[in-house]
Amino acid sequence: MNTFLDSTLQQVWYDKKPSFFPQALKVVLTPFSYLYGLGAASGRSSAKEEELGCPVISVGNLTVGGTGKTIFVAKINEILSCCDHHGVILTRGYGKQSYGNIFIDEKNAQSLTPDKTGDEPLSLWKECKGTPVLVGSDRIKNFRDYSINKKIDFALLDDGFQHHAIKKDLNVCLIDGSRLLGNGLTLPAGPLREPPMALNHADLIVVTRLNEQSDISVLEKYCVGKTLLKTTFSFSSVESLKKSEKVAVDEIRGKKVVLLSGLGNNLQLREMVEKEKIIVVKHFSFPDHSFYTKRNIEECIAYAQKEKADFILTTGKDAVKLRSMTFEFPVFIAQVTVNFLGNGEKVFSEHLQGCLRNLLKKNEN
Numbered sequence: 402m403n404t405f406l407d408s409t410l411q412q413v414w415y416d417k418k419p420s421f422f423p424q425a426l427k428v429v430l431t432p433f434s435y436l437y438g439l440g441a442a443s444g445r446s447s448a449k450e451e452e453l454g455c456p457v458i459s460v461g462n463l464t465v466g467g468t469g470k471t472i473f474v475a476k477i478n479e480i481l482s483c484c485d486h487h488g489v490i491l492t493r494g495y496g497k498q499s500y501g502n503i504f505i506d507e508k509n510a511q512s513l514t515p516d517k518t519g520d521e522p523l524s525l526w527k528e529c530k531g532t533p534v535l536v537g538s539d540r541i542k543n544f545r546d547y548s549i550n551k552k553i554d555f556a557l558l559d560d561g562f563q564h565h566a567i568k569k570d571l572n573v574c575l576i577d578g579s580r581l582l583g584n585g586l587t588l589p590a591g592p593l594r595e596p597p598m599a600l601n602h603a604d605l606i607v608v609t610r611l612n613e614q615s616d617i618s619v620l621e622k623y624c625v626g627k628t629l630l631k632t633t634f635s636f637s638s639v640e641s642l643k644k645s646e647k648v649a650v651d652e653i654r655g656k657k658v659v660l661l662s663g664l665g666n667n668l669q670l671r672e673m674v675e676k677e678k679i680i681v682v683k684h685f686s687f688p689d690h691s692f693y694t695k696r697n698i699e700e701c702i703a704y705a706q707k708e709k710a711d712f713i714l715t716t717g718k719d720a721v722k723l724r725s726m727t728f729e730f731p732v733f734i735a736q737v738t739v740n741f742l743g744n745g746e747k748v749f750s751e752h753l754q755g756c757l758r759n760l761l762k763k764n765e766n
Contacts, residue, residue: 407688414583414592430590438587441563441595445602448565453544456555456756459569461562463599464583464592467665467689468575469609469634471521471718472739474557475528477573480750481555482532486757490529491544491567492559494519494536496690502537504547515722520663520690523721525559532557541566555757562603563594571756574603578611578631579669581619597623605752610634610669611742628752630745634673639733642720648733654678658714659705663687663722670716674735682708693722702730 412423419427458477462468474490481488494503497519505513505526515523522536535543544556558567562574576582583592600606600623607630608617620629640647657680662670667686675681685701687693705713712731715723720734741749 410589413590414586415580427584427586427590431586434586434588434590437589438593438596441587442599445563445565445595445599450568451541451566452568453541453556455553456570457558457567458555458571458573458753458756459558459561459564459567460573460575461558461560461564462575462577463562463594463597464577464580465588465594465665466577466580466592467669468577469739470560470575471524471528472634472737473573473575473607473609474525474559476739477557477753478529478532480753481757482530484754486554487552488532488555488557489544489547489553490522490525490532490534490557490559491540491561492519492522492525492534492536493538493540494522496520496692497522497536502535502539502543502546504543505534505536507531514725516692520692520718520722521559524718527721528717540564562599571605571752572603573605573607574600575607575609576620577666577669578608578615578617580666581608581615581617585619600624600627603627605630605749607632607749609739628748630749631742632745633740633742634669634737635740636673636677636735636737638736639714640736642715642723642732642734643728647736650677650679653711656680656711657682657708658712659701659708659710660684660686661701661713661715662719663689663691663693664716664718665689670735673737674714679714682710693719693726695726698723698726698728702728705730 409423412419413427460470460473497517499517503518505522510526518536522534526534535547537543582597585591585597587593587596605628606624609632611631611633638647638649654677660671660681664670671681671684683704701713712733714733714735717734
């Protein structure tokens with residue numbers, strides 16, 4: 402997206418007191434937002450859902466931009482896999498440059514590249530430690546084709562809050578605590594993919610990246626009778642891109658790094674890194690799902706060498722696009738974790754386990 406347009410839209414969507422031009426643009430775009438909202442609501446109400454035959458747990462969001470879906474899909478997979486359940490992940494594969502459906506599993510994971518699958522599916526495969534990732538727009542067909550003669554205990558539907566073709570047994574909606582609902586409008590005048598009332602369809606609402614400025618009271622009227630959990634993100638270590646080396650965050654505090662990322666919310670990554678007292682001398686930030694060119698990497702390395710940075714720091718999602726490239730400079734990957742506040746992790750786990758137990762009882766009857 403054009404940098405000027407992107408910056409202006411961010412002001413329209415999130416600034417409480419935008420300057421004249423963003424405010425004028427908001428006025429122009431608002432009628433289109435009402436039409437978009439009506440279309441989104443109509444699409445949800447008229448959808449016909451199909452059952453997959455196993456518990457389906459959806460992780461999605463209400464807004465555009467990153468909210469931490471990959472981290473939560475990995476967290477759910479970790480909780481359920483520890484209980485000896487075997488699942489699959491269904492994802493669309495945004496940005497993939499190939500047609501048709503793709504299965505990422507033990508047989509072919511090493512031969513697949515991000516341009517064929519999209520960056521997030523390969524990142525999910527790595528984060529979820531071998532759980533099959535089924536990539537493609539037709540998620541129902543993908544599941545049916547893969548599940549032949551296989552025992553599948555659950556399916557994780559990545560970015561599924563607006564995917565209405567599949568019946569969900571647990572619908573998790575993530576909201577970025579640093580941005581919340583923005584100005585409360587749907588696209589294009591606001592950041593919402595659906596009107597706020599769509600939160601009524603969520604079983605669990607999880608606020609991610611909670612900080613001291615997060616005023617979650619704006620969510621209360623949409624969360625009546627819903628379970629609302631609060632979380633923060635942090636990272637405890639960094640892992641070398643090319644070597645089998647992991648370093649604790651305590652050992653890199655005070656180090657100088659060049660940050661490289663292409664996320665839905667690049668600013669949040671920088672804030673998280675700087676919170677750990679790591680010095681960011683430059684942040685090369687790109688739009689979500691960007692593929693890096695040789696020149697991008699050369700510029701990043703040249704700047705790191707010029708400023709005598711200790712290393713380049715990137716994310717797991719970006720790492721899958723960088724592994725095949727040549728680096729004459731150390732590159733590390735931030736290992737991000739989710740932290741539940743209060744008894745949130747227990748409540749979260751109980752909802753997941755309850756979802757599976759209910760379906761098992763249903764099948765027994």
